[in-house]
Each structure stands twice: as structure tokens, then as C-alpha cells.
Amino acid sequence: xxxxxxxxxxxxxxxxxxxxxxxxxxSLVPYAYDASFWSLRARRMPDAVVVPESADDVVRxxxxxxxxxxxxxxxxAGTGQTGGAVPARGGIVISFARMRRVHxxxxxxxxxxxxxxxxxxxxxxxxxxxxxxxxxxxxxxxACTIGGMVANNASGPHAVxxxxxxxxxxxxxxxxxxxxxIVSGGARSKALKxxxxxxxTKLFVGSEGTLGILTRLRxxxxxxxxxxxxxxxxxxxxxxxxxxxxxxxxxxILPATAELLDRTAVxxxxxxxxxxxxxxxxxxxxxxxxxxxxxxxxxxxEVEGIVGRRATVTQLAEEEAAVQRLWAARGGLAAATALVFxxxxxxxxxxxxxxxxxxxxxxxxxxxxxxxxxxxxxxxYGHFGDxxxxxxxxxxxxxxxxxxxxxxxxxxxxxxxxxxxxxxxGEHGTGAVRAQYMRAEHGxxxxxxxxxxxxxxxxxxxxxxxxxxxx
Amino acid sequence: xxxxxxxxxxxxxxxxxxxxxxxxxxSLVPYAYDASFWSLRARRMPDAVVVPESADDVVRxxxxxxxxxxxxxxxxAGTGQTGGAVPARGGIVISFARMRRVHxxxxxxxxxxxxxxxxxxxxxxxxxxxxxxxxxxxxxxxACTIGGMVANNASGPHAVxxxxxxxxxxxxxxxxxxxxxIVSGGARSKALKxxxxxxxTKLFVGSEGTLGILTRLRxxxxxxxxxxxxxxxxxxxxxxxxxxxxxxxxxxILPATAELLDRTAVxxxxxxxxxxxxxxxxxxxxxxxxxxxxxxxxxxxEVEGIVGRRATVTQLAEEEAAVQRLWAARGGLAAATALVFxxxxxxxxxxxxxxxxxxxxxxxxxxxxxxxxxxxxxxxYGHFGDxxxxxxxxxxxxxxxxxxxxxxxxxxxxxxxxxxxxxxxGEHGTGAVRAQYMRAEHGxxxxxxxxxxxxxxxxxxxxxxxxxxxx
Numbered sequence: 001x002x003x004x005x006x007x008x009x010x011x012x013x014x015x016x017x018x019x020x021x022x023x024x025x026x027s028l029v030p031y032a033y034d035a036s037f038w039s040l041r042a043r044r045m046p047d048a049v050v051v052p053e054s055a056d057d058v059v060r061x062x063x064x065x066x067x068x069x070x071x072x073x074x075x076x077a078g079t080g081q082t083g084g085a086v087p088a089r090g091g092i093v094i095s096f097a098r099m100r101r102v103h104x105x106x107x108x109x110x111x112x113x114x115x116x117x118x119x120x121x122x123x124x125x126x127x128x129x130x131x132x133x134x135x136x137x138x139x140x141x142x143a144c145t146i147g148g149m150v151a152n153n154a155s156g157p158h159a160v161x162x163x164x165x166x167x168x169x170x171x172x173x174x175x176x177x178x179x180x181x182i183v184s185g186g187a188r189s190k191a192l193k194x195x196x197x198x199x200x201t202k203l204f205v206g207s208e209g210t211l212g213i214l215t216r217l218r219x220x221x222x223x224x225x226x227x228x229x230x231x232x233x234x235x236x237x238x239x240x241x242x243x244x245x246x247x248x249x250x251x252x253i254l255p256a257t258a259e260l261l262d263r264t265a266v267x268x269x270x271x272x273x274x275x276x277x278x279x280x281x282x283x284x285x286x287x288x289x290x291x292x293x294x295x296x297x298x299x300x301x302e303v304e305g306i307v308g309r310r311a312t313v314t315q316l317a318e319e320e321a322a323v324q325r326l327w328a329a330r331g332g333l334a335a336a337t338a339l340v341f342x343x344x345x346x347x348x349x350x351x352x353x354x355x356x357x358x359x360x361x362x363x364x365x366x367x368x369x370x371x372x373x374x375x376x377x378x379x380x381y382g383h384f385g386d387x388x389x390x391x392x393x394x395x396x397x398x399x400x401x402x403x404x405x406x407x408x409x410x411x412x413x414x415x416x417x418x419x420x421x422x423x424x425x426g427e428h429g430t431g432a433v434r435a436q437y438m439r440a441e442h443g444x445x446x447x448x449x450x451x452x453x454x455x456x457x458x459x460x461x462x463x464x465x466x467x468x469x470x471x
Numbered sequence: 472x473x474x475x476x477x478x479x480x481x482x483x484x485x486x487x488x489x490x491x492x493x494x495x496x497x498s499l500v501p502y503a504y505d506a507s508f509w510s511l512r513a514r515r516m517p518d519a520v521v522v523p524e525s526a527d528d529v530v531r532x533x534x535x536x537x538x539x540x541x542x543x544x545x546x547x548a549g550t551g552q553t554g555g556a557v558p559a560r561g562g563i564v565i566s567f568a569r570m571r572r573v574h575x576x577x578x579x580x581x582x583x584x585x586x587x588x589x590x591x592x593x594x595x596x597x598x599x600x601x602x603x604x605x606x607x608x609x610x611x612x613x614a615c616t617i618g619g620m621v622a623n624n625a626s627g628p629h630a631v632x633x634x635x636x637x638x639x640x641x642x643x644x645x646x647x648x649x650x651x652x653i654v655s656g657g658a659r660s661k662a663l664k665x666x667x668x669x670x671x672t673k674l675f676v677g678s679e680g681t682l683g684i685l686t687r688l689r690x691x692x693x694x695x696x697x698x699x700x701x702x703x704x705x706x707x708x709x710x711x712x713x714x715x716x717x718x719x720x721x722x723x724i725l726p727a728t729a730e731l732l733d734r735t736a737v738x739x740x741x742x743x744x745x746x747x748x749x750x751x752x753x754x755x756x757x758x759x760x761x762x763x764x765x766x767x768x769x770x771x772x773e774v775e776g777i778v779g780r781r782a783t784v785t786q787l788a789e790e791e792a793a794v795q796r797l798w799a800a801r802g803g804l805a806a807a808t809a810l811v812f813x814x815x816x817x818x819x820x821x822x823x824x825x826x827x828x829x830x831x832x833x834x835x836x837x838x839x840x841x842x843x844x845x846x847x848x849x850x851x852y853g854h855f856g857d858x859x860x861x862x863x864x865x866x867x868x869x870x871x872x873x874x875x876x877x878x879x880x881x882x883x884x885x886x887x888x889x890x891x892x893x894x895x896x897g898e899h900g901t902g903a904v905r906a907q908y909m910r911a912e913h914g915x916x917x918x919x920x921x922x923x924x925x926x927x928x929x930x931x932x933x934x935x936x937x938x939x940x941x942x
Binding site for chain 2: 106107152154155164166194198199202210223242245249251291294295299302352356387418421422424427430434438441442443444448449469
């Protein structure tokens with residue numbers, strides 16, 4: 001039963017309560033984009049946008065999509081950098097902007113139940129009132145939704161100690177491609193762990209809306225550590241940063257974060273906030289430890305002593321205000337970049353390599369060379385403690401030749417990641433942008449992913465054109 | 472192409488290097504059993520046992536199984552408690568006893584690569600030489616294999632802080648039901664995290680050999696904390712144990728473990744090891760914290776102070792020798808049980824409920840009542856910090872009426888777990904024993920598990936009769 005583009009919205013309106021469907025061309029425009037450079041050029045408009053307020057609304061949309069073979073794409077805040085929430089083949093975008101209730105916060109059982117549209121920062125603010133937090137901490141945390149984080153298996157600086165979003169999803173209500181609904185992780189369970197049956201929850205985490213649409217999440221949360229402190233260390237050689245991390249591991253210490261700023265990132269930050277007082281060097285590491293007040297103040301000097309073996313300078317940030325200032329500055333790196341390269345823009349492309357920790361220095365050196373070879377400005381920073389290297393590519397998007405060279409740079413960075421034993425994306429996801437690298441990274445395992453897709457979404461209506469799942 | 476039972480071994484011998492195939496009836500007997508009470512009665516003999524030395528051997532066996540429709544069951548050490556490694560429908564058992572190499576230990580990159588047959592204790596001993604450890608710590612750790620742990624998503628006391636095996640599997644080489652081989656988690660990746668493609672690794676973790684057979688594992692490992700200490704606390708009311716844990720959470724403290732011994736477990740241990748000096752009470756908690764030497768000694772009294780608010784008595788074990796003595800005693804609880812109930816045997820049935828932490832007191836009280844109603848002796852203990860309650864059922868297995876009552880008890884315990892919002896298995900797996908509870912626990916999600924099974928193993932040759940996947 002084919003359906004014309006124009007009739008999608010009107011037919012959806014007939015199925016849904018009032019005020020759920022958008023199809024004014026100007027109101028559709030924002031849904032053609034996310035933060036990826038790809039989406040700026042691809043301009044993939046949806047035929048209609050639905051803003052559901054309940055799982056039942058979502059079920060109605062998906063049933064309609066299934067009956068008509070219409071693509072349907074779940075969207076959180078649109079902060080993604082891979083086109084994951086962009087309707088690559090048109091169809092319906094489901095915006096979770098109004099499904100942002102927190103149904104339950106249960107400290108004793110270390111979990112909460114929330115709708116996927118809740119913004120990360122809002123959830124954490126609510127959890128904070130109970131002494132809790134949701135550990136994965138993406139850079140886009142002030143805007144991104146928890147649903148988007150789950151869809152992409154997002155993380156951030158604290159993944160070194162706390163792991164990625166996957167570790168914190170205990171269960172999910174999922175609308176399948178035929179409009180039926182399951183609850184993974186136990187239909188009525190509030191258990192914190194389970195070995196029962198096949199772990200479907202983790203299959204949906206990171207699948208970017210290609211296997212099902214999440215409408216309710218049961219999340220593991222953690223007691224919020226009472227104290228933290230940061231050791232800042234500057235190095236005259238990138239290789240010594242690897243040595244420092246290994247020294248910490250040898251001493252039995254897994255820091256909460258170990259953030260890397262390469263020379264260019266340090267320069268950008270110091271230009272933006274000269275009073276930040278960052279030490280200068282080939283690289284700077286920010287090593288954070290957490291715990292109780294007594295344990296942090298007892299161990300921070302031990303950590304500084306270990307870090308100091310290879311660093312040229314170390315500094316301590318022990319006051320919470322100083323720690324917050326550091327992380328706020330780190331979070332503003334994109335803004336800082338603009339100052340170093342006036343008139344240019346940071347684009348998101350090839351920006352999320354994750355490589356073995358030991359390969360970070362070689363990767364950054366090689367990436368700098370590729371930047372020089374292509375004549376494109378790049379700054380490097382990242383979550384050093386788990387090998388996640390972000391490349392901030394800065395160009396004039398109106399200059400077609402620079403755009404072509406940036407495309408080449410991004411392509412070579414992705415290939416470099418695979419070559420050094422890494423992955424094309426540590427935490428941002430695959431989306432449309434990185435679909436082309438799936439075969440090179442996964443080999444025959446891609447065929448198994450495609451079989452999962454085929455069996456759960458035989459018509460291919462769920463977020464088509466992503467992850468190279470259609471084969 | 473059907474194949475007679477008698478010819479399985481001879482045909483396998485023709486396909487494999489010498490010395491890989493067992494079919495002497497007496498040598499097959501051990502493979503009919505694991506630690507489950509079910510297997511003692513079911514007596515499901517394999518037609519042949521293969522002891523491969525390489526993935527290539529496994530591929531040959533699975534290809535043969537696929538061509539002939541013969542069931543094939545992967546087996547680690549056979550310490551499982553659900554019949555998971557028992558050939559419920561006959562066929563071939565693949566024992567990983569000789570595939571126990573550690574290919575690589577890489578501290579800088581916090582990972583190791585090993586074959587699934589390596590014994591947990593052996594891997595940890597090897598990792599210890601590098602200052603590392605594999606955190607999930609099952610009670611059977613001195614015997615069980617890492618492959619078995621991955622197949623069951625095993626854990627243990629330290630899952631409170633460190634999570635379950637699932638969190639530590641970065642990738643796997645998997646032989647699929649048609650004998651083809653994939654590598655999940657990136658074909659050549661050594662990355663510590665990834666958002667690339669669909670997460671197949673986590674689909675195989677916990678699937679108990681029903682979706683594929685693991686032949687090589689890439690595991691995340693952790694720096695081994697330099698110090699630990701245990702706060703022991705006795706309570707006159709089970710409910711106060713929940714309060715203590717919540718007090719710790721409110722103070723931002725997630726202990727490494729919070730083990731519970733109920734009154735009967737304390738009595739059993741004190742009968743076995745009177746010099747252990749456990750405090751007596753309705754329940755005892757063992758709260759462990761870990762860190763550097765300085766951080767542990769700084770915070771252990773803080774923890775003791777919090778625990779002391781609701782406990783009747785607290786004690787500290789700060790010396791490593793004292794901590795080891797405590798955990799060794801806890802590990803010997805099965806032996807201790809035998810002393811309290813002379814002439815009876817601990818059976819494994821209904822022994823692995825996991826419920827919301829807040830429901831533990833009610834669950835144990837109700838479980839005690841069910842024990843009285845059925846006239847069966849039970850002791851309770853468990854990983855309190857994640858809601859995992861173990862029930863040690865003690866019977867005379869030669870007494871048919873007591874066996875019947877134990878079956879009833881186990882059945883009612885499983886149903887109790889679901890009723891209070893828990894799961895029928897926190898860490899031991901589903902296997903044959905708990906297949907009957909899958910529908911009650913998972914509802915329509917079971918159908919999705921079955922679709923996964925169907926698409927990955929259309930003939931149903933991989934560990935049939937488990938997890939209720941055949942529908």
C-alpha cells in the first residue's frame with residue numbers, strides 16, 4: 001500500500017491526538033540536520049514529523065509506517081555528529097522532545113525509569129537531588145537526550161572509569177518494526193543484574209534506531225562521589241603520556257578520567273581563557289580521581305607523584321570550583337577553536353577515532369601529517385584513558401576546495417583508525433557518515449548485523465540508510 | 472543427511488587430528504553432568520565429545536553438525552548449575568579443556584586475548600603478574616572457565632562495583648551455526664570502546680552457546696587495586712541492611728562488595744570455623760572497599776561510621792590476611808552447610824534469585840516461610856549490593872519425598888523472584904533448568920529472543936533445549 005509524500009501527514013493526523021504532527025515545510029527544516037557536516041550538504045527532509053507524548057502514539061506511527069513501507073527515524077536533540085537522526089530516505093521523523101518524563105528515581109535500588117526524550121543534564125540534575133548520577137558524560141550533555149545516548153552507546157571523559165552508556169541500560173520498552181511492543185531486561189523487573197535469557201537490551205543499545213524504537217528506559221544510576229580532584233600534567237613528548245597512564249595502572253590506579261589536550265588544543269584554550277593557567281607542552285593530561293573527601297585528599301598526591309615521573313610540570317586542582325573551571329574550559333574547546341582560526345568553522349567529520357592507548361601518539365602524529373598533506377587545520381584532544389581521539393577539523397565551509405580536502409582528511413583519519421587497530425567511532429556512532437567503513441572494520445561480522453536487521457525489520461523501514469545494514 | 476549415533480564419533484575422527492574425539496561410554500559419562508541437581512536426574516549423555524585445540528577444529532565439528540543436524544554443546548569446566556553445558560538432546564559436546572592459551576596480555580591497553588577454556592583463577596594469576604585482574608569473581612572461580620563465564624554472563628560479589636562479565640568482553644571470535652567464523656567488536660580492533668555498528672559481542676555474551684560458539688575472547692581487564700578492607704556488621708533486623716546500603720549510597724559510596732549472610736549462613740560458618748569470630752545477628756553484612764593504601768585507610772572508618780548507624784556491632788578487617796580469611800570462609804559456605812545438616816547434600820536448584828535490593832528482606836522472609844511450608848532446609852546468603860540472593864537448599868537426594876518437596880521449593884522461589892520484581896537468575900544462567908520461567912519473566916520479549924535464535928541457528932543445532940528458544 002504505497003502512500004504519497006503529501007498524504008503522510010494527513011493520514012498520521014487521523015491516527016493521532018491533535019497537535020502531534022508537523023508538516024509545514026519551514027517546521028520540517030530543522031529535522032533535516034544534526035551536527036554532522038554531512039547533513040548540511042545532504043539536506044534530507046522528512047515528509048512529516050511526529051512529536052509523540054506516549055508509547056501508544058509511537059506504536060500508531062510505526063504501525064502506519066509498516067503498513068505503508070514508510071521510513072521512520074527516531075530523534076532526540078539532534079546533537080549527533082553522524083546523521084544518525086536525519087531521515088536519509090525521507091519519511092517520518094519521531095521527535096522525542098515531549099517524551100521526557102522521569103517516571104521513577106529509586107536510590108535504594110540504584111535505578112531510574114525515564115522516557116528517552118529527557119535531556120542528559122536535566123536527568124542528572126534530578127538525580128543529583130537524590131545523591132545519584134548517570135555516569136556517561138558526553139560533551140553535548142547540556143542538550144543531548146538520554147534516548148540518543150542509548151541509541152549511540154554514547155560516553156565521554158568519565159568512561160575511563162565508569163564505562164559507556166551500554167553498562168547503564170538495565171531494560172527498555174521497545175516498539176518493534178511491526179508496531180508490537182516488548183520490554184527487554186524482564187517485563188516487570190527491577191533487578192540490577194540478570195543472566196536470564198538472551199540480552200536483548202544490549203542489542204538495542206547502540207543500534208541507532210535501526211532495530212526498534214525506544215520509548216522507556218530503565219537505567220542503572222550510581223551514588224555520586226562526594227569529592228574529586230584533578231592532576232594536570234604537561235609533557236614534552238606525546239609518548240610519555242602513555243607511560244604515565246601505564247604507571248598509574250601498574251600502581252593499581254584507574255583514574256576517573258584521563259583527558260588529553262594536544263599542543264594545538266592547549267593553545268586554543270589559553271587564547272580563549274588565559275587565566276586558566278594551563279601548563280604548556282607537547283601535550284597536557286588532566287587526570288581526575290574521585291571518592292570520598294578523605295580518600296581523594298589522601299590519594300591525590302600519590303597520583304601526582306606517579307604522574308610527575310614523566311611530566312615536565314604537574315599542578316593540582318583540589319577545590320571543586322577549580323575542577324569545575326577546568327572541565328568547563330575543556331567543554332568549551334569548540335568555541336575556543338573558532339578564536340584560533342577566525343573566519344573558519346569546526347566541522348564534525350572523522351572526529352571520533354578510538355585507538356589502542358599505546359597507539360595514540362603515533363595516531364596523532366600521523367593525523368597531523370595528514371592534516372598538513374591535505375592542508376586542513378586540525379586540533380586534537382580526547383578521552384586519552386580509553387583511546388578516544390577527537391579531531392577538531394576547522395575549515396571555511398564556503399570554500400569548495402577546502403571542503404574537498406576536509407573530506408579527504410576525514411576519510412584518511414577513519415582509515416588510519418582501522419589501520420592502527422582502532423575503531424572509526426569511539427562514542428559518536430556510525431549513522432550515515434561512517435556506514436562506508438563498516439565492512440573494513442567488521443569484516444564478515446557485518447553480515448550478521450545485517451541478518452539481525454533483516455529479521456527485526458524485514459521491510460527496512462527503521463532508520464534506513466544507516467550503519468550499512470541494507471547490504 | 473541423518474547420521475546414526477554410533478557413527479558420530481567415527482565420522483568426527485575422520486575430520487579431526489588424532490586424539491580429539493572421545494566416545495568410550497565411561498569417558499562420556501562426566502559430560503552428562505554439571506553442578507545442577509537437574510543433570511543428576513536427567514542423565515543426558517552425549518554421543519561424542521570433542522576436545523579441540525584450535526578454532527579450526529571447532530569449525531570442522533560445527534560444519535559436521537550442520538550437515539548432519541547433530542546438536543553441538545560447548546562446555547567449559549562443567550561447574551554450571553543449570554544444565555547449560557549438558558547435552559539435553561544428545562549430540563556432540565565440545566570441551567574447551569585444551570583451548571586455554573593466553574595469547575596476549577597488554578597492560579597499557581587494559582586488555583588480554585585468551586581462549587575460552589582458560590580457568591578463571593589461572594587467568595587471574597597470570598594477570599596478577601602484570602598488576603591486572605579480571606573483575607567478575609564467581610564462586611566457582613578456582614575451576615570455572617572464562618568461556619563459561621562469558622556464556623552465562625557470570626559475576627560474583629564484586630559485581631556491585633565492577634559489574635558483570637558482559638562489561639569486560641570487548642570482542643570475540645565466534646563460530647556460527649553454519650561453521651563460518653566472525654570476529655565481533657572489530658575484526659582487528661584493540662579499541663577499549665566503540666560505537667561502531669551493532670554490538671554483536673553483547674548478543675553472544677550470556678547466550679549460553681545457543682547462538683554461536685566462542686573460540687577466542689578479547690577481554691577488558693583492570694588495574695588491580697593495591698589495598699582493600701572489609702567492614703563487618705551485624706544486624707538484629709534484615710530491613711536495617713537495606714538502610715545501611717542506602718546510607719552508603721547517600722554518602723556517595725559504592726562499595727566493592729556488600730555480601731549478606733543470613734542468620735543460618737552465619738551459624739553454618741561459625742560451626743565450621745569458630746575462630747572466624749563473625750558477629751552474630753539476624754544478618755551480617757561484609758562491606759568491602761578498595762583503592763590505594765592511603766585511600767582505603769583514610770575512608771574505611773568513614774564507611775564503618777555509616778554502617779554503624781544501623782548495625783548492632785561492627786568490626787574491621789584491614790590486614791590483607793584477615794580479609795583473605797573472611798573471603799575464604801565465605802567461599803566455603805557450601806562445605807559449612809554440610810556440617811550443619813549432616814547426611815544431607817546441598818543441591819543447586821532455585822539458587823540464584825536476583826531481586827531489587829529493597830525487596831531482599833521480604834524475599835528472604837517469604838523464602839524462609841516457603842522453606843518451612845515445604846519442610847526443606849535452606850540457608851540464605853548472597854551479593855546483597857546487587858540484589859542477588861543465593862538459596863542453599865539442603866536435602867537427602869535419596870529421599871524421593873524430600874526431592875519432590877525441594878522441587879516445589881525451587882519452583883516457588885523462582886516464581887517469588889518474578890513476583891517481587893526480580894529475575895530467576897542473577898548470574899548462574901538459564902540453561903535447561905530455568906527455561907520454563909522465560910515466558911513469565913520476559914513476556915513477548917521471549918519471541919524476539921526466539922527470532923534471534925532462528926536467524927542465527929535455523930536448524931536448532933546449537934545447545935538445543937535451553938533458554939526456551941525453540942518455542
